[in-house]
Amino acid sequence: xxxxxxxxxxxxxxxxxxxxxxxxxxxxxxxxxxxxxxxxxxxxxxxxxxxxxxxxxxxxxxxxxxxxxxxxxxxxxxxxxxxxxxxxxxxxxxxxxxxxxxxxxxxxxxxxxxxxxxxxxxxxxxxxxxxxxxxxxxxxxxxxxxxxxxxxxxxxxxxxxxxxxxxxxxxxxxxxxxxxxxxxxxxxxxxxxxxxxxxxxxxxxxxxxxxxxxxxxxxxxxxxxxxxxxxxxxxxxxxxxxxxxxxxxxxxxxxxxxxxxxxxxxxxxxxxxxxxxxxxxxxxxxxxxxxxxxxxxxxxxxxxxxxxxxxxxxxxxxxxxxxxxxxxxxxxxxxxxxxxxxxxxxxxxxxxxxxxxxxxxxxxxxxxxxxxxxxxxxxxxxxxxxxxxxxxxxxxxxxxxxxxxxxxxxxxxxxxxxxxxxxxxxxxxxxxxxxxxxxxxxxxxxxxxxxxxxxxxxxxxxxxxxxxxxxxxxxxxxxxxxxxxxxxxxxxxxxxxxxxxxxxxxxxxxxxxxxxxxxxxxxxxxxxxxxxxxxxxxxxxxxxxxxxxxxxxxxxxxxxxxxxxxxxxxxxxxxxxxxxxxxxxxxxxxxxxxxxxxxxxxxxxxxxxxxxxxxxxxxxxxxxxxxxxxxxxxxxxxxxxxxxxxxxxxxxxxxxxxx
Numbered sequence: 001x002x003x004x005x006x007x008x009x010x011x012x013x014x015x016x017x018x019x020x021x022x023x024x025x026x027x028x029x030x031x032x033x034x035x036x037x038x039x040x041x042x043x044x045x046x047x048x049x050x051x052x053x054x055x056x057x058x059x060x061x062x063x064x065x066x067x068x069x070x071x072x073x074x075x076x077x078x079x080x081x082x083x084x085x086x087x088x089x090x091x092x093x094x095x096x097x098x099x100x101x102x103x104x105x106x107x108x109x110x111x112x113x114x115x116x117x118x119x120x121x122x123x124x125x126x127x128x129x130x131x132x133x134x135x136x137x138x139x140x141x142x143x144x145x146x147x148x149x150x151x152x153x154x155x156x157x158x159x160x161x162x163x164x165x166x167x168x169x170x171x172x173x174x175x176x177x178x179x180x181x182x183x184x185x186x187x188x189x190x191x192x193x194x195x196x197x198x199x200x201x202x203x204x205x206x207x208x209x210x211x212x213x214x215x216x217x218x219x220x221x222x223x224x225x226x227x228x229x230x231x232x233x234x235x236x237x238x239x240x241x242x243x244x245x246x247x248x249x250x251x252x253x254x255x256x257x258x259x260x261x262x263x264x265x266x267x268x269x270x271x272x273x274x275x276x277x278x279x280x281x282x283x284x285x286x287x288x289x290x291x292x293x294x295x296x297x298x299x300x301x302x303x304x305x306x307x308x309x310x311x312x313x314x315x316x317x318x319x320x321x322x323x324x325x326x327x328x329x330x331x332x333x334x335x336x337x338x339x340x341x342x343x344x345x346x347x348x349x350x351x352x353x354x355x356x357x358x359x360x361x362x363x364x365x366x367x368x369x370x371x372x373x374x375x376x377x378x379x380x381x382x383x384x385x386x387x388x389x390x391x392x393x394x395x396x397x398x399x400x401x402x403x404x405x406x407x408x409x410x411x412x413x414x415x416x417x418x419x420x421x422x423x424x425x426x427x428x429x430x431x432x433x434x435x436x437x438x439x440x441x442x443x444x445x446x447x448x449x450x451x452x453x454x455x456x457x458x459x460x461x462x463x464x465x466x467x468x469x470x471x472x473x474x475x476x477x478x479x480x481x482x483x484x485x486x487x488x489x490x491x492x493x494x495x496x497x498x499x500x501x502x503x504x505x506x507x508x509x510x511x512x513x514x515x516x517x518x519x520x521x522x523x524x525x526x527x528x529x530x531x532x533x534x535x536x537x538x539x540x541x542x543x544x545x546x547x548x549x550x551x552x553x554x555x556x557x558x559x560x561x562x563x564x565x566x567x568x569x570x571x572x573x574x575x576x577x578x579x580x581x582x583x584x585x586x587x588x589x590x591x592x593x594x595x596x597x598x599x600x601x602x603x604x605x606x607x608x609x610x611x612x613x614x615x616x617x618x619x620x621x622x623x624x625x626x627x628x629x630x631x632x633x634x635x636x637x638x639x640x641x642x643x644x645x646x647x648x649x650x651x652x653x654x655x656x657x658x659x
Contacts, residue, residue: 007041008148009040009102009111009114009148009152010037010038010040010041010099010102011144011148012115012141012144012145012148013034013037013095013098013099013114013115013118014037014038015137015140015141015144016095016098016118016121016122016137016141017030017031017033017034017037017095017121019121019125019133019134019137019141020092020095020121020124020125021034022133022137023125023128023134024072024073024088025072025073026071026072026073029068029071029072029092030092030095032068033065033068033092033096033099034095034099035099036096036099036100036103037095037098038099039099039103040099040102040103046103046105046629047103047105048104048105048106049104051108054101054104054108057097058097061093061094061096061097061100062093062097064096065088065089065090065091065093065094065096066089066093068092069085069088069089069092070085087124087125088124090120090123090124091121091124091125094117094118094120094121094124095118095121098114098117098118098121101113101114101117102114106626106627106629110152110626111149111152112149115145115148115149118141118145122134122137122138122141132515132516132519133512133515136515217260218257218258218259218260219248219257219455220257220258221256221257221420221421221434221438222420222434223434224432224434224455224476224478225407227473227474227476228407228432228473228474228476229407229474230472230473230474231472231473231474232472232473233302233470233471233472233516233519234301234303234457234471234472234475235299235300235301235302235310235457235470235471236299236300236302236468236470236516236520236523237297237300237312237459237468237469237471238297238298238299238467238468239295239296239297239298239468240296240314241296241299241312241313241314241346241459241469242297242312242313242459243313243458243459244312244313244456244457244458244459244477244479244491244493245311245312245313245457245458245471246310246311246312246313246331246454246456247310247332247454247455247456247457248260248308248332248454248455248456249330249331249332249452249453249481250452250453250455251330251362251365251452251453252362252365253421253438253441253442253453254367255419256419256420256421258438260330277326277327277328277334278326278327278328279324279325279326279336280325280326280327281323281324282318282320282323283317283318283319283320283323284319284320284321284322284323285319285321285323285343285344286321287319287323288347293319293345293347293348294347294348295345295346295347295348296314296316296346296347296348297312297314297316297345298343298344298345298346299312299343299344299345299346300342300520300524301340301341301343302519302523304340304342306341307334307340307341308332308333308334308341309325309333309334309335309341309344310344310456311331311333311344311354312344312346313491314346315349315350315351316346316347316349316350316351317346317347317349317351318344318345318346318347318354319344319345319347320333320341320343320344320345321341321342321343321344322335322336322339322341322342327354329356329357330356330357330452331355331356333354356481356489359450360450363445363450363451363452363483364445364448364450365445366445366446367419369419370419370421370422370442373422373426374443374446375446377426377443377446378395378443378446378447381394381395381443382394382395382447387485388449388484388485389484389487391444391447391448391449392444392449392482392484392490392492395494396492396494399436399439399440399494400494400496402429403424403429403430403436404429404496405430405431405432405436405495405496405497406430406431406432407432420435420438421435421438421439421442424439425439432495433477433478433493433495433497436478436494436495437453437454437478437479437480437493437494437495438478439494440480440494441453441480441482444480444482444492449482449483449484450482450483451480451481451482451483452481453478453479453480454479454480454481455476455477455478456476456477457471457475457476457477458471458497459471459475459505460475460497460505460506461475461505461507461508462505462506462507462508463507463508463513463516464507464508465508465510465513465514465516465517466513466520468520469505470508470516477493477495477497479491479492479495480492480493480494564619565634567634567637567638567641568619568637570637570638570641571615571616571637571640571641574612574640574644574645575591575595575609575612578609578644580594580595580598580609587620588616588617588619588620589616589620591616592613592614592616592617592620593613595609595612595613595616596609611640612640615633615636615637615640618633618636619637
């Protein structure tokens with residue numbers, strides 16, 4: 001049993017280290033902090049330290065956590081943002097101290113205290129969003145911790161006999177699990193909604209609306225910076241929805257900001273947060289499935305915090321959930337009521353259900369401060385091009401060949417007194433998708449082509465588990481729509497990220513892919529999946545109950561007292577063979593005194609009874625006082641039993657009668 005404990009005890013701490021490493025991305029730093037836990041596997045607890053020394057070790061681990069935390073990467077790996085320094089220090093310090101405690105012979109509060117310290121690692125990791133990874137690893141940690149504690153109780157003989165399961169126990173356990181699950185699910189649903197509501201109110205009254213990626217206000221150039229470094233899942237796409245998912249449209253640019261719409265009043269253009277919308281009722285997802293429509297693609301939202309639909313670039317009639325929507329003249333589609341956007345189907349037709357309005361004068365608008373330089377640059381780039389297509393191709397070719405992609409460029413041109421787009425075109429010559437899209441939109445207008453900026457997501461990651469695409473916040477993208485004579489509005493993406501097709505998609509790693517596929521199934525078939533889990537759980541409980549009922553009852557020397565470990569039973573058996581059987585109500589201490597007194601009458605050819613008496617006292621101190629080393633005691637007892645058997649076989653004197 002001790003061998004099992006030696007291999008099982010470090011496992012939960014190593015699992016906690018895996019969680020910390022995946023969320024922070026600092027695998028090297030976390031591996032160093034987890035080294036004590038890993039080294040505990042072959043060795044186990046052998047170091048004897050008093051409580052004061054253990055406190056000093058705790059302080060040392062905390063200080064080491066402070067030193068290691070700055071070496072974690074600034075960008076997260078699995079979480080939605082980087083772990084704050086205080087939480088990183090807590091997680092690393094707790095990991096170090098839990099690993100060191102596994103080497104102690106008698107740590108304060110025992111193995112349960114070690115696993116309690118491991119929980120601090122999960123508390124630290126829980127401060128960032130990591131999707132299904134965090135709760136899944138937490139369940140594994142809890143299961144391994146309880147298994148190790150159960151084995152530990154078995155090893156020192158303090159575990160009491162279990163009562164057979166009956167229907168009352170099953171029902172009570174099921175009710176408790178249902179209540180706990182309901183509370184957890186309710187909190188998980190209510191807290192994000194509350195946060196989202198407060199955040200939206202703050203955006204409404206604070207002049208930081210440009211910070212959000214997809215809303216109805218202005219968007220400052222560089223607003224996608226935060227999204228482009230986040231791994232949070234936004235959408236899941238089954239089938240072929242094209243390369244791009246269209247969300248917002250912006251038509252007016254000035255001073256580093258894009259506005260979705262302007263209205264004319266007394267000869268002046270004034271900003272509007274949202275333009276006029278029409279209410280429409282489209283085909284519902286349920287109706288499309290009932291009619292047996294051929295579905296080209298399905299788009300599932302990963303959460304219920306979206307009020308708009310991101311439209312696939314693949315043509316086809318759409319079926320929506322909810323089916324009642326608001327559509328503006330730029331082709332932006334939002335839900336009509338408070339219910340969130342949930343699902344979208346692309347049916348196998350060539351329809352364009354939400355065509356955008358024809359070009360207007362505002363689609364050629366240029367800020368007076370930019371007009372001269374942009375027109376001059378557009379003339380140089382387009383050269384002798386005669387048609388709209390040739391001019392557009394020339395502009396795109398210059399951006400593709402002369403500019404590079406970078407996330408390290410911010411909209412600092414305004415602080416330097418220079419517009420960010422001009423700074424990108426003439427000085428930096430590098431930037432991310434917003435800069436490329438803004439540049440070609442304004443250059444197209446300077447060449448006489450109506451154009452506007454579009455934001456949404458690109459399809460760039462494929463999950464081989466289930467065969468669908470995962471769209472994360474870092475896949476947020478911006479491109480341009482340019483009106484070409486005879487072809488209408490054409491999507492133009494001059495950035496180096498354009499054109500990711502299925503063969504070029506990044507593959508999701510295996511385990512994150514498995515977890516995301518499970519989330520997709522839960523999202524699509526939640527009630528049915530919950531029913532299957534409950535039925536399967538009850539079946540397992542009943543199976544365990546049946547197996548336990550078929551086992552013969554364990555014999556015990558006394559009612560309500562668990563029999564001693566096998567190695568102690570061997571010691572008592574050898575003493576009984578030598579005439580010193582333990583009485584029915586005799587304590588271990590009394591037996592030790594009787595065996596000690598009989599030592600002077602024994603032959604020297606047999607194993608000393610005095611040592612057996614010492615072993616009995618050590619076991620009593622371990623079992624009833626928690627003092628001593630169980631593994632060392634087991635080794636000494638087994639050695640004494642072997643020695644006693646060897647001497648008996650080589651001709652020891654017959655045992656004396658019991659006194």
